[in-house]
């Protein structure tokens with residue numbers, strides 16, 4: 001009989017390091033000592049459980065969830081969909097996926113965002129959903145615009161949607177950003193370039209998915225998310241007491 | 243050449259950015275969108291145990307408070323059980339043990355209310371000291387930082403804690419111990435997180 005064991009360690013050569021000087025804010029916010037590596041205990045292999053009661057069906061529809069009745073936000077109507085998988089390729093069902101983004105003009109509905117592009121009265125810019133039994137999620141939204149940010153004088157963020165994912169264990173907790181195929185700003189972005197290798201950067205670029213579009217209505221992009229996988233242990237060395 | 247291992251790679255992390263509140267705490271960003279926000283109630287109404295408040299600052303390498311942080315807390319109930327199928331045992335009805343809090347935009351102070359967790363099972367033998375697992379994200383943090391809050395008044399349990407004990411530098415262990423005080427009849431634990439520099443908080447690769 002096999003039991004579930006620990007999670008695979010995070011590949012720190014694949015993930016961005018803490019200190020990435022071209023992304024200037026990281027300089028004073030990056031720990032200088034090494035992280036202390038912990039083998040998993042019950043505190044790490046567990047994590048919050050969410051249910052469909054926690055959210056409403058409209059929460060994943062950013063075109064409707066903040067719009068006045070009969071109105072909708074301005075911009076390119078898109079679907080962003082995909083699966084949440086683990087490193088073993090198994091779907092992760094019933095996990096919470098949260099998303100937030102700028103509007104079509106590149107402006108966030110946030111009191112700290114002072115970019116001159118206008119707020120869209122019909123666009124909130126956040127959504128959330130729980131994956132289905134196959135690990136599948138879908139959002140309907142407006143394609144976000146690029147926006148400038150203070151790093152070097154002339155930095156522009158590529159269009160992106162921020163995503164937060166839980167998995168089943170606190171050790172899988174992840175925040176990332178979804179970019180869009182064909183955007184020339186991706187290769188110029190110091191935040192994208194915190195990821196050490198090109199293959200890793202490419203894995204954050206959602207592919208145009210014409211098969212999933214709704215013809216004459218909404219275009220689609222596919223964005224799969226991979227969380228850390230877990231060992232199955234047949235022999236000794238398993239977690240005790242969990 | 244050898245056979246290919248067909249594992250997938252974990253999705254690379256990216257900073258939560260300055261506007262993390264929009265997605266994870268929209269009320270704080272200044273607008274109301276959901277029927278209910280998640281993570282504001284860690285314990286639910288039925289939790290047993292000592293009611294506590296936990297508060298602090300997140301401080302950067304220049305000594306300045308970081309004002310755009312989001313923290314998540316993950317903890318056991320007062321009996322040491324997590325609200326999870328592998329969490330060790332039952333929890334009170336409505337106890338989730340997970341919370342989310344943001345720093346004040348002006349001061350950088352954060353705080354949440356909860357119950358003091360009990361001791362939990364260690365990885366192999368023995369028990370862990372009571373602790374709250376914390377996860378810190380913000381602009382400028384490329385991969386969320388994991389740390390643990392332990393309690394000053396649990397000296398005996400702390401001395402036996404397997405995680406505190408693997409920190410080779412004994413004086414760095416103190417960065418994980420929250421200071422207890424009482425204010426207006428409420429138990430308050432202070433836990434400042436230093437991202438960098440002198441007395442940098444211990445962060446874990448979990």
Ligand SMILES: [Fe+3]
Pocket residue numbers: 102157160162259261
């Ligand atoms: Fe952004």
